[in-house]
Structure formats: structure tokens, C-alpha cells
Amino acid sequence: MPPPAHPAEAFIRLTTVTRAYQTGRGTLTALHETDLTIAAGESVAIVGPSGSGKSTILNVIAGIDRPSGGQIIVGGVELTALSEERLTRWRGEHVGIVFQFFQLMPTLSALENVLLASEFRGGRGRGERRQRALELLERVGLAELADHLPAELSGGEQQRVALARALVNNPPLLLADEPTGNLDSTTGERIMALLAEFAVADRTLIFVTHDPVLAARAGRIIRVRDGVIASDERTEVAVDRDGPTTGLDTTNGRSPTG
């Protein structure tokens, strides 16, 4: 079933994107000639069973994986035409990623993990970067644990650090691969609330999940099955973009409490 066209201005456009892998038993097609358009500021949940290709969509949009065929344009940049190095630079500037298993650097403290991503991007002064990282940790409620190593943090706390890391360069695109998959339901809720809170203004949020309840919080749900998009629909209950979950004003990046 072809996905419905969306009239909004396309921020992400996938055109007949295929991703196939060579395995010992022949070619495995994880994604098959997929077309997809996502507008700036949309919040999209990608759902589907294991091995359906949902993470592959996320990975090719992030430029982590390269398609075997087709074209991907994000924010006017044709990713398939970029070298690995330029792609990495682009990702550092434009994409924030949250992984299922947090994937923090085990030897760096919470603050240093956040700083690492802003160091990769460069540009700002050291003091300014540090200020920004501390601010984000405060906003995810971890200011007091900034000096702790990941091993000294709970799963939820680690995922909040990962979220701060994803946001430190203020990327227009926020990607999350099963961000709550390794957390209990209460902690998962908290992370989703934070994700929603940060998906403000023109920031596009795409997350992969198994959980229909979490998926329902997105403005649009894309179902993937056997490497093709099976359905693409808008939901009634959109992500609460002005949600008061943490009582933080996210538009100017500052906490009202100072």
C-alpha cells in the first residue's frame, strides 16, 4: 500500500531507497524501494516487528548506514552523495541520536559525555560548550550527577545523559532507536516526555519503538513490515509539544526557574 503523500514541505525525502545485505544464505533485503517524505517539525514513530527494517530507515536517515540504492535528501543535503567524512561532519551538526542501550563512553563522566559531542562539532568556545552541556544536564535533571561515570548511573539516568548529548549541538533532527526499550515503563515514560519536550519548533523527531502506547504519542506512525512501509498515518493524539511534564520552557533553552 503506497504511503499517503504529505503536503507539508519535505525536510526528509527518501526516494526508492533499498538496503540489502549479503549474508551466507544470499541477499537479505532489509529495506525495499522505499519512498518516504517527512516535513520539518514532524514527530514520527516507526513501528514494526523485529527485523522489519525500522532501524534501517532510521540508520539511513542518520547517515550511519548507506543505502544500496535510491536517494536520501535531508534538509536539502543529498546524503548518498557525501563522502564518509562529510557525512560524519553533517551528522555532527544536524543530527542528535539516542540509542536503545544508551551507548555512553564508559570512561567519561556524564558531563564529559555531553561535551564530547560538542567537541566533535567544534565551533564554539570551550567555556560556552561547557555551559551549554551543564544547562542541558540540568534540564534533564542530572546536574548533580554531572561528575558521575555511566557505571554509577541508573539506566534512566544514562538515557537522560544520552538525550542531553544528542541535543548539545542543537540539531534540527532528533533520532531515537528504541529509546525506552531497555527501561522500565515508568522510566520509559519519563524519557518519552523529555523527548517530546525537546521536539520543539522546527526540530523533527523520529523514533523507533515496539510500544504502541509510546508510538501513539507521535503525530505520525509509520508501520514497517518485511522491508516496506505497510502504513503511514497521522494520529489524533499528537506529541504534546507544549507539555508541562517538567515545567521547562524549551523554546529558548532556559529553565524558568533560572
Place this chain on the structure above:
Amino acid sequence: MPILLLKTFRDLRHRTLRSFLTLLGITIGVAGVVAISYTARNLAAAQGAVYAAASQADISVGTGDLSPTIRNVLERLPNVALVEPRVYNFTRTATDLDATRWVDLRLIGVGDFGQMQINRVELLEGRFPGTGEIALDASARNLLDVRLGDTIFTRARAADRPVARRLVGFTRTPAALDAAILNQATGYAPIADARKAAGLVGDNRLLIRLEAPDEAGATAGRIGRILGGRGVPVSFITIRDPENAEGRRELATVLLLLTAFSALGVVLSGFLVGNTVAAIMAEEMRQVGTMKALGAGRARLIRAYLLPATLLGTGGVVIGLPVGIGGGGALGTFLAGLLGLRLPPPNLATREPLLALAVGLGVPIVAAVIPAWRGAGTPVSALVRSYGVAAADGRRALDRLLQPVGRVSALALMALRAGGRRPARTTITVLVIAISAAAFLATQTLNSSVRGTVDALYGVYAADAYLSVGAATTVRYADDLGRLPDVARAEAWARTGGFIGPLGVDVWGVPTDTELYRYRLVAGRWYSGQPRELVVTTDLARDLGLVPDQIIEVDIGAERRPFTIAGIIDDESTYLGSTASGKLFMTVADVSGMTRYGDRANLFALALERREPTEVDAALTRIEYATRGLSTSAYAAYSDKASTLQAVRILDLLLRAMVTIIGLVGAAGITNTLILNVTERRREIGIMRAIGARSGHLLQLLLVEGLALGLLGLALGFALGLALARALVELTGASLFRLDFRLTPATLVATAALALGLALVASVGPGLLAARLRPIEALRYE
């Protein structure tokens, strides 16, 4: 095939690069140790064979012109089995009459080449010479560009008319040092030709074989008295001492260094192999957990994980053993050639395979048993949770250390803390770098100590040139020489050999008020000019327990006289191949009084007006012309020094070869560690790529990591290196000649540059490997 073996094979194949590096590490270790052991064993055997050979003269006597009939007299003495005369003529040779530099040549005249019984010469190429012909020791080709059939010219002095000789053979003289080391070629001619060249009617060297070499001292004394009684001037009597034979000191030094470096090699390769095997084991912990969950007991697990180590070790032994024997053969042949020894044909003793097994199998197995034992004792749950590498240990301590540096970037912190994640591996890598740096520092220091000492020695012998005279000349001739335009100062000296009891010594006659021998007094005083006073060198004083004011009996020529020791001086310089145990200095009158030369000198020490080598050469040619009536022969001190340094060159070459091997092993060690660090952290690197780390960042990460290891290794290497350098200088000094310890700032800088350079170069490969990783591959890697 048992499943376990199948799994081992597949694991090894799965990690091709790592398996290859480990195999390479084991092979280098095995080959190095085998090569050194093989070289040392065969050189020792070659030396033993030469000195055991009955061909060597038990006593050699240097004399003035000697009637051939004396041979019959001496052969009737008790204990004398055989006497062969020779003529030794120290001359010079060139292939071209207009040559600017003539090479020193020791021309030996032989009565009958076919009947040589003592100091036999082997013919390698061509034939023995007839009248007007010459055969050269093959090593002469290191100094002269000659082929069989060429005509070469000889002349003792610039003023002499050159004699043309046809080169008809190349020979090998057992136990003679290489011409390149002595800076002197050796040639053989019919005895009549040599007599003519030397201006002799008879002979000037007697080679004597004894029935009971143990009684050589008594027989030598008797021979000396007979010759003295017949008025034959005796310049030296040398008794062959298998414990103190020509080249022994040089060989002992080389063997000592080889042994020291083989020990270092074992330690280094052990570290390298142990490191890699332990890393593979660490990575397998999850599998160990699964196997334990399936019911594998400790013994089975240890067996399972000994298998890869055993397989790799066996591979290392199979490749390393023949490579080591081949390499050892090549190194041994090279060294044996320089020392005039002949290496036995390729052979295999039990020592090398045993060493190969110990290094190739022993070390990897020990390295594998420890983690396997630990893994087998860890609960399954902990093993299954074990993923990649743990967080850093000692972070707080490191952070405190970095505080004064100010804020360090998160990337640099990651690199610096990486060492704490695998403390054992970091320790081993730091040790490998430290040992490499220490070996470099020690060898460089040994080198500069040897050179510095040689410089100092030639500072003691301050003459620019020495003029030897055909027949001893009155000491007043020094005044005539001093008036020559090229000469700033001339002193009459005498030089001969002697004995204190059974101990051979060099005897120097030097004026009391000498300016050309700058003695360094250690005890007592310089002799005052009173008869029968002498000074002895420290080595001799040490060996014989001599002190100032003691009276000793000295044999020179046919005479034995008591002398009072005025003082002890520091002068352990020795000419190459010297077998003397030390030196005595006395007045020329005392020396010549005993050799029956009268108040005569046989050597004049000259200080020249101009000291540049080309000026010295030109001046000496003029001086030889001016003094041709006395058949003088001049040689320059700078050329003597060059030949001493040439001998040091072997040492230098050997040290450089060793340092290169050790450096390579060190670099392999760092590369290995960093590659392991990269593969172990593929996932982390993938995440970094995903969040925007570019190639430069990853390269930077690995470079800082390598540099940190390099700095730690360097710090430890300095400490270790100083101790090692002291030991090496001490040991080499004990077997060669006493060395002054000289550590130069340049050595320190070079060591630092080497350790850090090595660390950086070794980091580039793993850094590029990390930079090449695609995030999706790294994220998928387990």
C-alpha cells in the same frame, strides 16, 4: 575433528589480523632467541677449535737478524718439539705507484708453504707464491681493490723504491683479526723475498711448538737466555695463552652483548605474546560464560583456551626455529669473518629447539593459563554480562594529576583514561616501550663511552706520529729530529715486551720529563730518573696486587732485574689483538740496558707543527725521506686511532642491529596493544562516529593514547636505561678495556625522540583502522 579443535581453528581464522600479529610476535621472539643462541654457541666453538688447533705456536719470539742455524740449537732444547723461522716485514702496499695513501702490510716470509707446521695458512683461492709473487689474506680485500693476477707494489718507506709483486693467491689465517679492523693487510711471500724486503740476512721471528705447553714459561726463559747469550737482540717473547688469546677480548665482549640482548629479547617477546593471548582471552569471557553454563568444567575450559595458544605457539616455533638458525648462521659468519674464525657447518644442538619451545610454547601457554584459570573461576552471570571493556580504574587519581594542566578536552581524557581500562595490558605495553628505550639508551651510552674513552686514550698519547727505526739509535737522535721543519718536539722512546713472572706485559721506555705521554697518576709518583724505577698501569696493579714502593722482578729479553714501583697510572689502552696484561713505563736507559741495545731508542714520538691528517701524511713522507739513512718508518697517531675506532665499529654495528630489532619488537608491541584497544572498542568508536567524530578525532584519540603510553614508557625507560647502561659499560669495560661512563644529552634526547616517535608511528596504523570503521559496522560488531 573434535568440536573444540574446530572452534579453535575457526576462531583463529575469524580474527586473521590478530592471529597473524600474534604469530608474528611469537616468530620474532623465537627466531631472535634462537639466532643469538646459535651465533654464540658456534662462535664459541669456532674459537675453541682455533685455539685447540695444534697449528698455533706455543711460543713466538721476535728477534733481530737471526742466523737460520739457531733453529737447530733451539730444537735440541728440552720441551721444544719444533721450531719454524719466519720473516716479518712491516711494510706498505698499493695497487698503483701514484697512490696517495699506502695501506699498511704485514709481509710474512715463509720457508716452505707446503711444509708449514706452525701457524698454518689456508689457501682459499689461487696458489701459494713463488719468487716475485705474493698471496694476501682474503680480508685484505676490505682495504685494497685487488684481484688474482694483479700486480701490487710494496715499499716500507716513502723513500724506498717500490717492489712489484704479482698477486697469485688469497689465504685465510686462522684466529687473525680482519684487515679492516686492524687497518692492516697481511701477505705471504717466499722467505727470501721477505728477507730482501726487510734487509735481513737471516730471520726475525721464531715460532716454537712445545711438547708440554704447561712448561712454556721455563722454556721461554731458557730460549731468551740462549739468544741473549749469542748477542741476538730479542724484542719480545710471547707465550700462547688460550685464556688470553688474540681476539679473545673482542669475542668475549660480542658474546656478552649477544647474551644480554637475547635475555632482553626473551622478555620483550614474552610480553608481546602474553599481552596478545591475554587480550584474546579477555574478549572470549562471554563465550567462557556460555560454555560454563553448558556444563564445561575448569579443566575443560583451560584445555579449550590453551588450544589457540598452543596452535599459535607451534606455528611460531615451526617458522621461528629455521629462521633463527638461518639468521644466526648469517650473523655468526659475519662476526667469525671479522675475528678470523671459521664457523662450523650448519648444525643443531638441543639448546636451540629447547629455547624455541620455551619461548614459542611456554610463554603463550603461561599467558593463556592465567586468564583461563581466572575465567573458569568466575560465576557464569558475571562472565555473560562481561562486555568489551570495563570503565576506567584510577580515574580520580589521573584527574588529580591532570588538574595543573587545566581543562583537558573530553577526547583527550578518553585517550588518557583508556590505559586504566586494561591495567595489565597498559603495564605490559609501558614495560615494552621502557625496555626498548632502555636498550637504546644503554647501547648509545656504551657507544659514546667507548668513543669517549678512545678519545681520552689518544689524549694521553699526545704524539702526532711515531717514527720507528730499523736499528736502535742513540737517544740524542731526538735532537736532530726536533730540528726538522715539520717537527715541533721529538722524544726518544723504547718499546718492547717483557714478563712479570708468567704474565706478559708491554714495556715502554719514556723520558722522565716526557711531554708526549700525558700520564694520569693514580697512586705514588712518576719515576724520577733513578735507575730501576718504573710505574705500572692500574690493570696490572690490580691483577698482581702491586703497590708503590714495592719491588718486582721484571724479565726483558734475556735479563731479569728488580725494579721499584714509583707509582701507578691509569692507562688501559691496548692495541688490537694485544695479549699483554698491562704496561710498564721506565726510562729508555733501563729498557735498552736490558735488551742490550745500549742507551738507544727504537721509537721516536713526534709532535708535529701541523696536525690535520693530510698535513701529517705529507710531513711524515718528508720526515721518512730526511731520515732514510736510518731506515725509519713513520706512522700517524690519527690513523692508529682510526683503526681502534674501526674495531669499535663491529660493536657499534652489532648494537645498532640489536636496537633495531628491539625497537621493532617494541613498535609491534604498541601497535598490537592499540589494535586490540581499537577492536575491543569498535562499538564505542562506532558510537563516536554516529555522534559526529571525524577521522581526525579518532586519529587524535589513538595518538594521544599512544603518546601517553610512550611518555610513561620513556620515564621508566630512562630509569631502567641508566642502570642498564652502567651495567653494560661496566661489563664491556671488564672484557674489552676500562671504559669511562659517558651519558650525553644527545643520547637522552635521542632516546626520548625514539620512544615517543615509536609510540606515535605505532599509533598511526590503529588510528587509521579506527578512522576507517563505518559506524554501522562498528555498531553491529560483537
